[in-house]
Structures are given as C-alpha cells and as structure tokens.
Amino acid sequence: MSGLSRLLKSFNSHRLQEMIPFKYEAMAENIFRFYRGTCHLFYATLNKAKKAIPASPAVWICGDLHLENFGSYKADNKLVYFDLNDFDEAILAPAIWEVIRLVTSIFIAFDTLEIDPNQATNMAALFLKVYATTLCVGKAISIEPRTAKGIVCQFLEGAERGTYSEVLEKRTEKRRSRVVLSLKNERHLKLQKTLKKELKAHISDWIRNSSDGPYNYEVRDVVFRLAGTGSIGVKRYLFLLKSTNTKGRYLVVDMKQSFSSSLKPYIPIKQPKWKTQGERITTIQHRMQNMSASLLSTTVFKGESYVIQELQPEKDTINFKLIKNQYRDIYQVISDMAVLTASAQLRSSGMNGSATADELKFFGRKKGWRKVVLNYAQSYATGIKNDYRQFMKDYKNGVFS
Structure with missing residues (x-):
C-alpha cells in the first residue's frame, strides 16, 4: 500500500x-x-x-x-x-x-x-x-x-x-396513495426500521421546538442520502415533510453530520470555542453569505452534531x-x-x-x-x-x- x-x-x-x-x-x-x-x-x-x-x-x-x-x-x-x-x-x-x-x-x-x-x-x-x-x-x-x-x-x-414540484418529482414517488421518498433514486438508501423511527421522532421534535424549523409540517418519510464527493461517508439523511394545513405541499430537508474542519491541524490562529461543529459551520455560513439558505439550523442526534437545511435543486451549480x-x-x-x-x-x-x-x-x-x-x-x-x-x-x- x-x-x-x-x-x-x-x-x-x-x-x-x-x-x-x-x-x-x-x-x-x-x-x-x-x-x-x-x-x-x-x-x-x-x-x-x-x-x-x-x-x-x-x-x-x-x-x-x-x-x-x-x-x-x-x-x-x-x-x-x-x-x-x-x-x-x-x-x-x-x-x-x-x-x-x-x-x-x-x-x-x-x-x-x-x-x-x-x-x-x-x-x-x-x-x-x-x-x-x-x-x-x-x-x-x-x-x-x-x-x-x-x-x-x-x-x-x-x-x-x-418549482419545488421538480425537486419532489426527482425525489419522491407514490406508494399506496402516499407520497414517500423514492428508493429508486440511486442516491437514496433504505434505513433500518429502529433508526428510521428515531430520526422521524427527532425531526418532529426539531419542528416543534426550533425557531428555525418550518411551522405546520409533519415528518412523512426519511432515507439515507449519498451526495457530494468529500462528504461521502458522513451520516446524511433526507426527510420528507408534509404541510398540515395546505393540501399537497411538501418540503425536503437535508440533515448532514458535522466533523471538525480538516484545516484545523494547520491553523495556528486561535479559534472561537464552538458548542458543536454544526454551530461552527452555520455561524460562519451566516457571516459569509449575504442571505443564508432556507431552514439553516443545527441539531444534535445521538450525541453527534448535524446541520439542517432545505434541500436545494440538484442542478444548482454552473x-x-x-x-x-x-x-x-x-x-x-x-x-x-x-x-x-x-x-x-x-x-x-x-x-x-x-x-x-x-x-x-x-x-x-x-x-x-x-x-x-x-x-x-x-x-x-x-x-x-x-x-x-x-x-x-x-x-x-x-x-x-
């Protein structure tokens, strides 16, 4: 080797x-x-x-x-x-x-x-x-x-x-008259039942209690998501949320595990003391972008830090x-x-x-x-x-x- x-x-x-x-x-x-x-x-x-x-x-x-x-x-x-x-x-x-x-x-x-x-x-x-x-x-x-x-x-x-329907068309399918995240998408992987239940409960709690969460939505489905290049291998989940007061309205939300920056070993400059790696990422993102992405938030699931944001269309780069x-x-x-x-x-x-x-x-x-x-x-x-x-x-x- x-x-x-x-x-x-x-x-x-x-x-x-x-x-x-x-x-x-x-x-x-x-x-x-x-x-x-x-x-x-x-x-x-x-x-x-x-x-x-x-x-x-x-x-x-x-x-x-x-x-x-x-x-x-x-x-x-x-x-x-x-x-x-x-x-x-x-x-x-x-x-x-x-x-x-x-x-x-x-x-x-x-x-x-x-x-x-x-x-x-x-x-x-x-x-x-x-x-x-x-x-x-x-x-x-x-x-x-x-x-x-x-x-x-x-x-x-x-x-x-x-339109958001384009995102939903690529990511979802109808199964027994219910809209769910499609497992035919090669970037969507099925989750073990217990983990799936725990994730749905966690995001339901985030919706209820976080000021960054969307109001009047409930969790309908969740899958594991493969995306990017450098980030492949981190825990990453995709959630389908359905509006509870508007018929046929859905949101797709990404929840991605956060690790320490790979630059940290080489930077002698004193860094702030972040509560979590997710806080580091979202705080700097808020500072550097003119306006931050929709639903940008952080959470801790099973002791691990994550960043949450609304899923953007796949063709979002030049x-x-x-x-x-x-x-x-x-x-x-x-x-x-x-x-x-x-x-x-x-x-x-x-x-x-x-x-x-x-x-x-x-x-x-x-x-x-x-x-x-x-x-x-x-x-x-x-x-x-x-x-x-x-x-x-x-x-x-x-x-x-």
Missing part, C-alpha cells in the same frame, strides 16, 4: 466504512473529483510550503473553495442567490489560503475539461485581479437575478423559475462542461466568483478575530502575492497528477476494496 493510500484510509477511518467505497469510486471518475475529495491533502501540502506563501490577513473562509462550491440556492427570504455554498471546512484562516484553493481548482478543472491551458492561466489571473479589486473597494456585493449579468443571470433566472467553448461566459462566471469570494471575506470582517475591512483593502492593494498564488496553484495542479495516478493504481489493485 502506498503512503498516499494510507493517508486517505486514515482520514476516512472515522466515517461510515460501508459508504467509503462510494467515495473512492467518485474520486476515481477524474482528477477534479479526486481534488474535491482530498481537501485534507491539499492543506497538508500547503502547510509545508507556508514559509514561501506571503502573509495575509486572518479571515473567515469556507475552506474548501473550488468551482463547484458556488451555486444557486433559495434563502429564507424566498429569493434566489448565487454564492459560496459549502461551509463544512469553514474556519478562521489566512485569506490567501482560500484563494489558492480556488485558483488551483481552475487549473485542475480546465485540464479535466480539456480547455486550453492558456485560457486556464488567463482565468486564474482574472480571478486574482477581480478578487483584489473587490477587496480594495471594501464593499461586499451580492448576486441575485436583478444584479447578475450574462450567463449567471440566465442561470439564476432559470433557478428562480424552477456546468462548465456546457460552456467550455464560450470564453465570454467563462469570463463572467470566474469574475463573479472572485467578487463573491472577496465579498464573503469583507462581509464577515472584524468578527471574532477576523481582519477589518481596512486591513483587507490594504492587502488587496499589494501585488506581489498574486504571482506567488498563480505559481503555487500551477505547481500543485501539475503535482496532483502524480497523486491521482498513484490513487488509480491502488484503486484498480483493490487497495480500497
């Missing part, structure tokens, strides 16, 4: 072992999915090189920022936004670490999609320029249908027009494969992602040890760090190919079986 495989197995050892093969299968699909599933390896490597990385202000970061961790979602105010949307790894860390993670994802994703390497370099440089410029302005910006431009506007208008030959569209998306990254840091500035807006503006005016980020991202994108080849060799040899 290679050293890489030992590291992967060790990191995933505290997760559901019967689900981990699905994670390795997803990571084997292509090098970008491998990158998405190995956030911990990325930061272990970055930590070793940190002396060569310019200093940057401490800010709240989502931690695992890449091209597919931006997307559309319905907020509590019922409006649709385009923003950062994954905060499992969120932590107080150097601002530049978040930027390096994203820029590296541009090189890896573009290589996976067989987009011209020069275009990848141009888009990475664009991201850095727009990110720095937004910091210099010092004002957080949000993107929703009325303010979006180009393909992002079209994307959000499509998400806004989408599909770069569809626009790989549309330079202007890619330009707009990358530019918007840079604006949102800087805006999230500005929006959460001055909170619990994070840098102030003035400190971020000062950092944005510096120019030397951009070249360092570009060079490091290109180097990592090249080096990860060796890791991916080793992973695929071990995968095909049954090391992860």
Whole structure:
C-alpha cells in the first residue's frame, strides 16, 4: 500500500466504512473529483510550503473553495442567490489560503475539461485581479437575478423559475396513495426500521421546538442520502415533510453530520470555542453569505452534531462542461466568483478575530502575492497528477476494496 493510500484510509477511518467505497469510486471518475475529495491533502501540502506563501490577513473562509462550491440556492427570504455554498471546512484562516484553493481548482478543472491551458492561466489571473479589486473597494456585493449579468443571470433566472414540484418529482414517488421518498433514486438508501423511527421522532421534535424549523409540517418519510464527493461517508439523511394545513405541499430537508474542519491541524490562529461543529459551520455560513439558505439550523442526534437545511435543486451549480467553448461566459462566471469570494471575506470582517475591512483593502492593494498564488496553484495542479495516478493504481489493485 502506498503512503498516499494510507493517508486517505486514515482520514476516512472515522466515517461510515460501508459508504467509503462510494467515495473512492467518485474520486476515481477524474482528477477534479479526486481534488474535491482530498481537501485534507491539499492543506497538508500547503502547510509545508507556508514559509514561501506571503502573509495575509486572518479571515473567515469556507475552506474548501473550488468551482463547484458556488451555486444557486433559495434563502429564507424566498429569493434566489448565487454564492459560496459549502461551509463544512469553514474556519478562521489566512485569506490567501482560500484563494489558492480556488485558483488551483481552475487549473485542475480546465485540464479535466480539456480547455486550453492558456485560457486556464488567463482565468486564474482574472480571478486574482477581480478578487483584489473587490477587496480594495471594501464593499461586499451580492448576486441575485436583478444584479447578475450574462450567463449567471440566465442561470439564476432559470433557478428562480424552477418549482419545488421538480425537486419532489426527482425525489419522491407514490406508494399506496402516499407520497414517500423514492428508493429508486440511486442516491437514496433504505434505513433500518429502529433508526428510521428515531430520526422521524427527532425531526418532529426539531419542528416543534426550533425557531428555525418550518411551522405546520409533519415528518412523512426519511432515507439515507449519498451526495457530494468529500462528504461521502458522513451520516446524511433526507426527510420528507408534509404541510398540515395546505393540501399537497411538501418540503425536503437535508440533515448532514458535522466533523471538525480538516484545516484545523494547520491553523495556528486561535479559534472561537464552538458548542458543536454544526454551530461552527452555520455561524460562519451566516457571516459569509449575504442571505443564508432556507431552514439553516443545527441539531444534535445521538450525541453527534448535524446541520439542517432545505434541500436545494440538484442542478444548482454552473456546468462548465456546457460552456467550455464560450470564453465570454467563462469570463463572467470566474469574475463573479472572485467578487463573491472577496465579498464573503469583507462581509464577515472584524468578527471574532477576523481582519477589518481596512486591513483587507490594504492587502488587496499589494501585488506581489498574486504571482506567488498563480505559481503555487500551477505547481500543485501539475503535482496532483502524480497523486491521482498513484490513487488509480491502488484503486484498480483493490487497495480500497
């Protein structure tokens, strides 16, 4: 067994072992999915090189920022936004670490999609320029249908027009005249009866007693849910809720287990004392997003921390494969992602040890760090190919079986 495989197995050892093969299968699909599933390896490597990385202000970061961790979602105010949307790894860390993670994802994703390497370099440089410029302005910006431009506007208008019936159509079926979560969906897995009963009782209690829960709803069904790449292996459940006062109205709610951020071993910055990991995730999400996702909440089930939120439509991220030959569209998306990254840091500035807006503006005016980020991202994108080849060799040899 290679050293890489030992590291992967060790990191995933505290997760559901019967689900981990699905994670390795997803990571084997292509090098970008491998990158998405190995956030911990990325930061272990970055930590070793940190002396060569310019200093940057401490800010709240989502931690695992890449091209597919931006997307559309319905907020509590019922409006649709385009923003950062994954905060499992969120932590107080150097601002530049978040930027390096994203820029590296541009090189890896573009290589996976067989987009011209020069275009990848141009888009990475664009991201850095727009990110720095937004910091210099010092004002957080949000993107929703009325303010979006180009393909992002079209994307959000499509998400806004989408109905909840589309979610229900993909996720549910009728069984004996009752609407239930469909086990024909390959991402839905049947639960053991006792656990299912306990989960239904737990969410019923959350609905009754949490200020974040939906009023006048009851639990009708629950299944285990497989989703994402890096998060495969965590305990994750999907609940179907039915309105008790409006006929035919349903909600689908996701409940996901929370672990400590994989960046924590490498961050010397003092962190707040969170009651639970779920509190860490949702608090930082509230700070960084302009408006938070619908029903965002936390709970503790059987001594383990979870994050709850309303399920978003599956097609909530920009599909770069569809626009790989549309330079202007890619330009707009990358530019918007840079604006949102800087805006999230500005929006959460001055909170619990994070840098102030003035400190971020000062950092944005510096120019030397951009070249360092570009060079490091290109180097990592090249080096990860060796890791991916080793992973695929071990995968095909049954090391992860």
